[in-house]
């Protein structure tokens with residue numbers, strides 16, 4: 001009974017958010033995620049969703065850039081950033097979870113040539129407190145925030161049972177504090193890509209809307225176009241109902257202007 005009630009809550013919550021799309025979205029979320037081999041510059045292929053590749057590519061990292069990946073484990077996007085900095089930049093790949101950080105280190109050592117790996121530092125700090133220690137340092141920051149991961153929740157009776165509407169609101173608050181921290185750690189004129197695999201708009205445009213409101217004039221929101229997906233008010237989303245199973249991925253790109 002309790003379990004059924006929770007299930008109805010999850011479905012009705014998302015039905016309210018996506019009234020026209022929820023039935024198709026639900027079917028798409030229940031299918032196996034679509035992953036393909038990413039190889040560019042790697043010692044061996046790494047399998048990830050092309051929509052996740054787009055999130056990492058959106059940062060537009062150039063050789064020589066000083067880059068921070070604030071929530072990096074298990075490391076798919078960090079591999080892409082690492083190959084882009086090449087042998088002249090630096091990449092700090094951070095994750096607070098020691099278990100996931102061990103996996104991140106393994107992923108890096110198995111996929112990245114030594115000449116690039118020596119430019120990567122793996123750290124284990126709280127992303128939301130990063131700017132207490134470093135301010136105005138990085139050319140580019142990726143914040144791939146911990147999020148609702150509805151695709152995972154909907155296929156897991158255990159997670160579905162624990163789910164409540166408070167979860168997305170809590171995650172949105174956490175993501176906002178990480179984004180504020182990133183926005184101080186990046187250099188003036190530096191770029192931040194904020195991404196999630198959440199469906200919930202609270203964790204996506206909601207976070208950007210709050211930043212625009214509370215830190216008015218300090219950033220410009222860039223609106224890059226991507227090969228697939230759809231624009232949102234502040235960013236871009238790829239949802240699996242319309243994109244052949246890819247996503248959910250949300251991508252927003254901002255520039256610090258002061």
Ligand SMILES: C[S@@+](CC[C@H](N)C(=O)[O-])C[C@H]1O[C@@H](n2cnc3c(N)ncnc32)[C@H](O)[C@@H]1O
Pocket residue numbers: 070071072073074075076077078094095096097100125126127128144145146147
């Ligand atoms: C969406 S996953 C990142 C996926 C990763 N970017 C990739 O492409 O493989 C979010 C990560 O954030 C980490 N995390 C959660 N809270 C954190 C915090 N306060 N500071 C730093 N990392 C955190 C989690 O351990 C998790 O590995």
